[in-house]
Amino acid sequence: GWFALVALTLFHHMTDYVFSGFLSLWALVSCFQASGRRIRVMLVVFGLTGLAFALTYMFLMPGNPVRGYLSTYFVAAVSELHQVLDRSSQGRKLFSAQGAPPAPLWDRLLMLGSVGLVTFGIFLGVVSLWKQWRKHALIIVMSIVALASPVTQLFRFTNYGAEITDRSAAFLFIAISFVLAVLISRLWPVQRFNWRAAAIISCLMTVLVLGGTLLEIGPAYSSLPGPYTVIADGRSVEPIGIAAANWSLVHLGSGNRFASDRMNQIVFGTFGKQYIVTQPQDGFRTAPIFFDLPLTSKDVNNLEDANIKYLISDQRLSTSLPLLGFYFETDEPNAFHQRQPISRAALTKFNNIDLINKIFDDGTLLIYDVVPLEKSLFGDDD
Numbered sequence: 001g002w003f004a005l006v007a008l009t010l011f012h013h014m015t016d017y018v019f020s021g022f023l024s025l026w027a028l029v030s031c032f033q034a035s036g037r038r039i040r041v042m043l044v045v046f047g048l049t050g051l052a053f054a055l056t057y058m059f060l061m062p063g064n065p066v067r068g069y070l071s072t073y074f075v076a077a078v079s080e081l082h083q084v085l086d087r088s089s090q091g092r093k094l095f096s097a098q099g100a101p102p103a104p105l106w107d108r109l110l111m112l113g114s115v116g117l118v119t120f121g122i123f124l125g126v127v128s129l130w131k132q133w134r135k136h137a138l139i140i141v142m143s144i145v146a147l148a149s150p151v152t153q154l155f156r157f158t159n160y161g162a163e164i165t166d167r168s169a170a171f172l173f174i175a176i177s178f179v180l181a182v183l184i185s186r187l188w189p190v191q192r193f194n195w196r197a198a199a200i201i202s203c204l205m206t207v208l209v210l211g212g213t214l215l216e217i218g219p220a221y222s223s224l225p226g227p228y229t230v231i232a233d234g235r236s237v238e239p240i241g242i243a244a245a246n247w248s249l250v251h252l253g254s255g256n257r258f259a260s261d262r263m264n265q266i267v268f269g270t271f272g273k274q275y276i277v278t279q280p281q282d283g284f285r286t287a288p289i290f291f292d293l294p295l296t297s298k299d300v301n302n303l304e305d306a307n308i309k310y311l312i313s314d315q316r317l318s319t320s321l322p323l324l325g326f327y328f329e330t331d332e333p334n335a336f337h338q339r340q341p342i343s344r345a346a347l348t349k350f351n352n353i354d355l356i357n358k359i360f361d362d363g364t365l366l367i368y369d370v371v372p373l374e375k376s377l378f379g380d381d382d
Contacts (some may be wrong), residue, residue, distance in 0.1 A: 020050030077161025114211020231322030245272035
């Protein structure tokens with residue numbers, strides 16, 4: 001247990017917070033149940049220790065951006081959900097995404113069936129658990145965690161917070177599977193289990209699994225292998241980008257400060273070992289540098305303030321709308337609501353600026369050295 005707490009604290013913040021929260025909730029519930037004193041003390045110690053580790057790493061670790069990143073994200077997601085619920089903002093259109101055709105009817109039915117079965121099963125399962133095991137602390141905690149699933153489904157109607165629903169499933173389904181298993185065993189006890197019960201359960205689980213799989217693979221089946229798609233996570237990582245990132249590592253070295261679109265941030269950070277300047281990490285917005293036509297003095301000031309050395313301009317962005325809803329940052333102009341792709345003129349405007357040097361061009365990806373521009377305007381501090 002101690003090893004797990006330390007490992008989660010150091011290696012994955014969100015899993016750490018969920019695990020520590022689960023332990024703390026279990027400890028809190030056990031204080032109001034007829035639990036053994038030894039178990040109660042152990043849970044309280046582990047819960048408080050997990051919270052202490054998490055908070056220490058979040059607030060005291062120098063340069064740790066997780067607090068600002070998560071707080072900004074969740075505040076924006078909840079704010080958008082509030083606007084959708086009070087109808088002051090239009091909700092996200094389900095079963096479709098920018099740059100992708102709407103999901104086929106059978107896909108929609110399977111996804112709706114999967115979510116509906118899980119939600120309905122959770123409520124029936126919690127009622128069943130409450131009748132028989134409401135004095136068992138761990139079972140109460142499992143029920144509370146499972147009931148969080150219908151709440152997270154509300155974020156599917158938002159653009160900014162839709163990721164909460166998908167990512168939370170990995171944690172919530174541990175409790176959900178427990179609740180559903182208890183429900184099945186109560187509805188079909190072993191003594192009355194026959195081929196009809198087996199057929200019904202098999203059909204329901206088929207709908208649940210297929211619908212859940214379709215939800216996971218995303219619009220246009222973007223999680224499956226296929227041709228390059230603009231800003232589509234796995235479908236946007238391909239040999240052209242990897243080769244350019246490897247070139248940057250060989251010819252420019254590692255750790256250079258780059259600005260680019262979402263996907264090349266990942267590719268150049270991973271394969272090129274470059275430092276990618278982003279708003280959550282560094283507090284500088286880079287999207288206007290690429291969108292503005294022509295480049296403005298404010299954009300140049302941002303380049304200098306963020307100490308950006310190189311820009312990556314991917315010409316393929318102008319061929320389609322981004323599947324994830326944005327090219328560079330979630331608060332870029334018309335994010336999640338673009339009606340036309342970013343213009344090619346905006347992506348190639350750097351060619352017309354004398355003090356910006358194009359140092360790489362493979363016909364798709366362009367890399368620009370902007371250091372001479374910054375030095376000419378602000379002087380060389382070196």
